Amino acid sequence: TQLLEQSPQFLSIQEGENLTVYCNSSSVFSSLQWYRQEPGEGPVLLVTVVTGGEVKKLKRLTFQFGDARKDSSLHITAAQPGDTGLYLCAGARADKLIFGTGTRLQVFP
Amino acid sequence: DVKVTQSSRYLVKRTGEKVFLECVQDMDHENMFWYRQDPGLGLRLIYFSYDVKMKEKGDIPEGYSVSREKKERFSLILESASTNQTSMYLCASSARGPQHFGDGTRLSIL
Numbered sequence: 001t002q003l004l005e006q007s008p009q010f011l012s013i014q015e016g017e018n019l020t021v022y023c024n025s026s027s028v029f030s031s032l033q034w035y036r037q038e039p040g041e042g043p044v045l046l047v048t049v050v051t052g053g054e055v056k057k058l059k060r061l062t063f064q065f066g067d068a069r070k071d072s073s074l075h076i077t078a079a080q081p082g083d084t085g086l087y088l089c090a091g092a093r094a095d096k097l098i099f100g101t102g103t104r105l106q107v108f109p
Numbered sequence: 110d111v112k113v114t115q116s117s118r119y120l121v122k123r124t125g126e127k128v129f130l131e132c133v134q135d136m137d138h139e140n141m142f143w144y145r146q147d148p149g150l151g152l153r154l155i156y157f158s159y160d161v162k163m164k165e166k167g168d169i170p171e172g173y174s175v176s177r178e179k180k181e182r183f184s185l186i187l188e189s190a191s192t193n194q195t196s197m198y199l200c201a202s203s204a205r206g207p208q209h210f211g212d213g214t215r216l217s218i219l
Contacts, residue, residue: 009149033207042113042199042210043152088151095140095159096167097208099152 003027004091004100012106013079021074021087021103029091029098032065032072037086079107112136115200115211123219128187130214132200141183142208143167143175146197158183190218 004025013019023032031050035043047056049065049072056063060083062075072089084107090097116131134141140159144152144167154167156175164175172194176184183202187194195218201208 004151006151040118041212042201044210045207048207090152095203096142096154096157097152099144101149101151 003098004089006087006089006100006103008103009101010104010106012108015080015107015109016078017107019076019079019105021076021105023072023074023089023100025070025091025098027091027093027098028069029093030069031092032069033090033092033097034063034072034074035088035090037088038084043086043088076105079105081107081109083107113200113202113209113211115198115214117214118212119215119217121217121219122187122190124191126187126190128190128216128218130185130187130198130200130216132183132185132202132211133181134183134202134209135181136202136204136209137180138202138204138209139180140203140208141177142201142203143173143183143185144199144201145169145194146199146213152199155185192218194218 007022033048034046037043047063052067052069054065060077064073087103089100112135114133142157143155158164158177174186198214200211
């Protein structure tokens, strides 16, 4: 059973566009992490959100944790080709992570 | 920087073979994890370990076993490889915070 659903699964956009990726669950998590994975490499942590309603910004990336700590979103402003990759959300439960299904983003110049 | 090293980037084995995937981390992390990654399914946890000689089943342990004889090394073993175990395998380690991943082993079982 997949506890974390991400949408959309695939996204192809032009450079300069904005986008939002969603990560939804019916379960509560103690924290939620977002990773980016590039081809041939392992996932790399972007951010951890801990408090319900928390918003964190990382340059052009804005991450939000839902008030009930069941969902999260990632918004990218003015996407660039360097943002291309697989974005994974992961909910923390005890010392384990439950990973989302992933969103593959392609940004064309 | 944390370094998690997986012994092979690509591996091709035959059905029925015993396969060993090795993972070494250099940050003295207590926790180590093995995942498999398949398109549309994200990362699924196979086994994890919180300490030397300790192991816990993850969500999909069937057909796999693990070994952790030293703190820095966590091995994944496919006892008798089958074609449905063709996948990308990722190892990770952590202390109390985020997990740090290796670059993965793409395993093909023919």
